[in-house]
Amino acid sequence: MKVWLEAFRLRTLPLSLSCIGMGGFLAAAQDKFNGLIFFLCCTTTIFLQVLSNLANDYGDAVNGADHADRKGPQRTVQSGAISSGQMKNAILVFVLLCLVSGIELLYSAFGFELKSFLFFLGLGLLSIVAAIAYTIGKRPYGYIGLGDLSVLIFFGLVGVMGSLYLFTKEFYPLQLLPALSCGFFSIAVLNINNIRDIESDRQAGKYSIPVRIGRKKSVQYHWILLTSGILCAFIFVIINYQSPFQFLFLLSTPLLIINGKSVAKLPSDKLDPFLKQMALSTLLFVLLFGIGSLLA
Numbered sequence: 001m002k003v004w005l006e007a008f009r010l011r012t013l014p015l016s017l018s019c020i021g022m023g024g025f026l027a028a029a030q031d032k033f034n035g036l037i038f039f040l041c042c043t044t045t046i047f048l049q050v051l052s053n054l055a056n057d058y059g060d061a062v063n064g065a066d067h068a069d070r071k072g073p074q075r076t077v078q079s080g081a082i083s084s085g086q087m088k089n090a091i092l093v094f095v096l097l098c099l100v101s102g103i104e105l106l107y108s109a110f111g112f113e114l115k116s117f118l119f120f121l122g123l124g125l126l127s128i129v130a131a132i133a134y135t136i137g138k139r140p141y142g143y144i145g146l147g148d149l150s151v152l153i154f155f156g157l158v159g160v161m162g163s164l165y166l167f168t169k170e171f172y173p174l175q176l177l178p179a180l181s182c183g184f185f186s187i188a189v190l191n192i193n194n195i196r197d198i199e200s201d202r203q204a205g206k207y208s209i210p211v212r213i214g215r216k217k218s219v220q221y222h223w224i225l226l227t228s229g230i231l232c233a234f235i236f237v238i239i240n241y242q243s244p245f246q247f248l249f250l251l252s253t254p255l256l257i258i259n260g261k262s263v264a265k266l267p268s269d270k271l272d273p274f275l276k277q278m279a280l281s282t283l284l285f286v287l288l289f290g291i292g293s294l295l296a
Contacts, residue, residue: 009053015049016045022159023162023166025291026293027168036108037167038167040104047094047097047101050094055136056142058135060075060206062084062136102121127158144207155183156186161179177232177235180228185281185285191263194218195263198210198268222263229256243295246292249289251288252281252284255281
């Protein structure tokens with residue numbers, strides 16, 4: 001069980017739950033929060049995140065990105081703690097869990113309203129495919145530098161706006177701004193991971209953005225992500241200003257600054273703790289943003 005928990009990479013869950021939390025807070029600010037829908041959003045998202053982690057563990061081992069020279073923690077298929085066959089079976093189990101939880105979520109949100117149900121079912125299936133195809137397949141998109149775009153779409157736009165729509169049944173273009181905040185911060189987590197693994201990824205033919213642009217420009221890119229995340233939230237609050245409480249999210253800024261400075265100064269083999277720190281900083285940002293919205 002300990003080995004499987006390592007493969008699940010539970011430390012990534014705060015990041016995946018942040019986008020659902022943002023959607024939930026935005027819905028609550030409009031008095032449209034639903035506890036059952038929120039619970040099912042969380043379970044579906046957790047299953048998707050674990051599925052992505054398992055697929056990443058398997059795919060990177062098969063494609064050679066996980067090897068002895070890699071700076072990050074040793075993965076389970078790479079180390080032989082879990083066989084490739086066992087991992088394939090686990091991936092299938094989590095695909096089924098995602099489908100069961102997701103279909104229950106859509107039924108709770110839409111009932112027999114077929115058009116919305118089928119549209120979101122399509123989004124769910126696309127999310128499953130994206131989780132697997134990141135590192136698995138003949139041309140995994142994570143190996144050609146498209147991981148950042150995928151994170152922006154699924155952790156930002158789909159995660160926040162999709163969950164918000166499940167509560168409200170309405171689309172509000174302005175709320176794309178806090179959705180983008182979550183997306184940019186999520187990309188920052190991936191960027192730290194990719195900066196840490198520049199050398200091993202280059203050897204394996206995994207051309208992430210840091211591999212393509214180098215360490216120095218990747219640090220600049222990291223600062224752009226952090227700044228953009230805060231700026232999007234700031235603009236949203238200015239446009240919707242009602243109370244100073246709405247600026248509570250700015251209390252998370254010192255943690256983002258610490259993260260940016262650490263990524264800039266520390267060697268690759270010292271960056272791993274700041275993956276978790278960035279994920280938790282994102283969750284804190286969402287909590288402060290949401291509490292501020294409710295107090296306004």
